[in-house]
């Protein structure tokens with residue numbers, strides 16, 4: 001196998017930097033830049049908490065419509081590393097699931113029933129998840145109303161975990177079972193994810209490196225992009241493994257933490273601090289495309 005050493009590889013969180021946080025869709029300009037980068041043989045890898053079916057609909061389908069180059073393979077790491085698949089111009093390959101990282105089916109069934117019985121007005125059970133249990137805000141209700149209900153739901157979910165003898169942590173609180181905490185309840189602004197503590201953006205990063213290595217691709221440097229604190233785990237892991245990496249934060253309003261690698265925001269492109277979310281994502285993709293095309 002010939003070794004390929006592209007100057008960059010991109011590891012991209014989806015919700016926020018790629019898909020609009022409002023419409024949950026991907027702007028045509030972003031699709032065009034991604035296709036342009038693939039033409040330059042820059043590896044593009046998505047690293048998301050979303051399901052494979054969300055990525056297939058919102059990212060893969062518009063990329064295929066726009067024309068993925070003949071030999072390009074795009075990797076999608078979903079459910080924070082528990083699920084992954086690759087796609088080409090021809091469509092998706094096999095879906096891989098690490099079963100050891102999946103929530104027990106009996107627990108998922110109880111959460112589904114809980115949502116139906118008490119929370120259906122404000123939330124829905126994400127039927128597309130294979131490993132995580134995710135319960136998301138209904139688009140028709142206001143976020144403030146949802147967040148009140150979310151607190152109640154999370155307490156009920158923790159009680160269900162205990163009933164299933166599954167030790168869990170939520171934020172800074174631990175609810176061990178038999179001394180073990182194997183699961184976490186992760187409240188986000190629009191959902192609650194219940195998942196193995198082994199899932200995370202760092203697991204996604206390690207899968208990304210493995211997937212490229214299997215193709216004989218060893219990038220000279222990585223760019224990771226995200227909109228949450230948890231997305232820094234991609235760059236943390238790559239840096240710790242001695243890969244060259246810069247992280248782009250497209251929503252730096254929470255403050256940029258001190259890191260041993262460079263962290264970039266839209267200000268580094270000479271843009272205003274109001275350029276955030278997928279607008280910032282679009283600007284960085286364009287800048288990288290311009291840089292590799294100029295070489």
Ligand SMILES: [Mg+2]
Pocket residue numbers: 013014015016017226227228
């Ligand atoms: Mg995000």
